Amino acid sequence: MQKEISKIERAAGLLLKISAMLMIAGANTTRIFLSLYRFSAALGYKAHALITHRAIIMTITDELNNESLTKVKRIPPHGVNFRIISGLSRASWAALNEKWSVDQVEAEVTRLRNLPHYPRILILISVSLAGSGFCNIFGGDWLNMLMAFIATFMGLFVRQEAVKMKFNQYICVFLGSFSASIVASFSVMYDIGLKPELSLATSVLFLVPGVPLINSFTDTIDGNLINGIVRFAHGTMIVLAIALGLFSAMMLFQLRTV
Amino acid sequence: METFYNLAERFIWSGIAAAGFGILFNVPSRSLFSAGLLGAFAGLIKFPMIMSGVNIILASLAAATFVGFISVPLAHRVHTPPFVFSIPAIIPMIPGYFAYKMILGLFNLTVASSLSENADLMFSVFNNGLKMIFILFSISIGVSLPMLISRRQTVKNLSIKKLKKIIQ
Structure with a gap:
């Protein structure tokens, strides 16, 4: 019963x-x-x-x-x-x-x-625009920005697909970072634009764990120390995954440093 | 004229970056414009400071404090917790660049062969890592400064006038 x-x-x-x-x-x-x-x-x-x-x-x-x-x-x-x-x-x-x-x-x-997200194509385009915005802020020219746009687009697309396939969250970040930096590595290889290495550096910035890191510090200030530490560790793991993806792509293209 | 054009460009692209992240974080459309504008103005504060030789940590603190204070009256207008637009606005300031420079330095340390190379990499790891941590810290302090000085947990019923009174 x-x-x-x-x-x-x-x-x-x-x-x-x-x-x-x-x-x-x-x-x-x-x-x-x-x-x-x-x-x-x-x-x-x-x-x-x-x-x-x-x-x-x-x-x-x-x-x-x-x-x-x-x-x-x-x-x-x-x-x-x-x-x-x-x-x-x-x-x-x-x-x-x-x-x-x-x-x-x-x-x-x-x-x-049940409220909807923004349409996927809008997310892809606006985040890619944000990526080329970063490239501009750091001093890239239009060609660098274009490469950053394409790289961010590809990276975010791959990451979304990986999330859909229910991979581990850090693996999703790694795959996103890896594919974005592969695209951006072409610009370094063929020397596209004024500062091609800038496209490579900014192509992975869309993955940066801003929300966990900011929350980690606000939690710590508020005295929720354990949550603060946990969030910082989570954020660091994401940064590690990003760097690992970038590093793998650079190894593949035999580029030494950014 | 050159610097003006330069600043205008950064103003616009900071705003676009903030709004782009707003869309990624599914910020409600009524707050999206404010988030973008806040991000653009944060860029307008940060970059002239850096160009005139101020430390990036201090410049980030100033820009984040600006975002924190402006987001209080904005929060009243759209009836949303302030960090819904203050976080997208400060995302372009997150020191992601330093973060992975540090990690790349760590990776390169594992393959470094000579002592001088090692020393250079150690310097880069510490320099970038410390910059990252202090920038993050100053950004989060700046954004939550209105809450910290008003000793409140919510911005409801909190106006700039009341903030002034509390400070005095």
Whole structure:
């Protein structure tokens, strides 16, 4: 016989889901706690949590009925998505001010979860433009920028395909970096543009783990030291994967240094 | 005139880079323009400072502080947490270049044969690695400075006027 899910159990599941979504989307730990406290206050519970990079442990207490419940949830690998963070932050204020019910919160969470990404071709083109922007900032000419554009485009495409095939996340970064720097290595080989090595240096910048590294420092400043250290290690692993891809391509083309 | 043209070019491309990363991070379209503009102005602060000989760490701190403070009133206008546009805006300042220069130096150390080569590589590893860490640190301090001096955890109800009062 299936037991009916109690009210507190449903609320705990929902709060865990919200915290996990925020962690996956790239929010810092303080932000996750803030949203968690707002949502739990709106639903009428007190929440305490241990939030880590790959799992969340949470106890919620109903002080009126003297009930409490503890749950644990694993978190899958992260993918930055600011639309979810922005949406959940707005929803948390609305829930607090308008006293939302569990159903309302659940409906909003489901709606946010199904919000679309930008179209893939738009992401590819805009990130490639950003790559050629970096090339310009470091002093490249139009030909260098064009090569950086093509290299970034190829690299991001390969990385997206690798993510789709569910490779390990660091391998995805390595493959992206490897293919981007192979394309850019041609510009060094055939001496295209004013500073061809600049295309090579900027072609992998789209992979730089900006969000984990910034979050690592904000977490450390806020006193969430463990999360800060974990995020820094994660960011360093990504940088290592990028450099490994770049290094392999350079070995292949027998280029010494950038 | 030459420097003006140079700066205008960097202004535009910094903005494009910030907006490009905004799209990669799925920033809502209503905040995308602000993110791009913020990134462009951050570039406009950072590059003249570097050109006039200021240390890159200090220049990054100044630009990130600017982004941090401007993102507070912007956050009120579009009802979004400030870092949704402040992070894309500072992504072009992330010292990725130094980061992998350091790692490449580490890789090259494994194949270095002579003592002088070793010493050069050690210098490059430490120089680039320290630059990376300090730039990262100054960027994250700069961006979260409004929160740190107002001693609050959320920018809701926080205006520039109130910030002034708190500082005094």
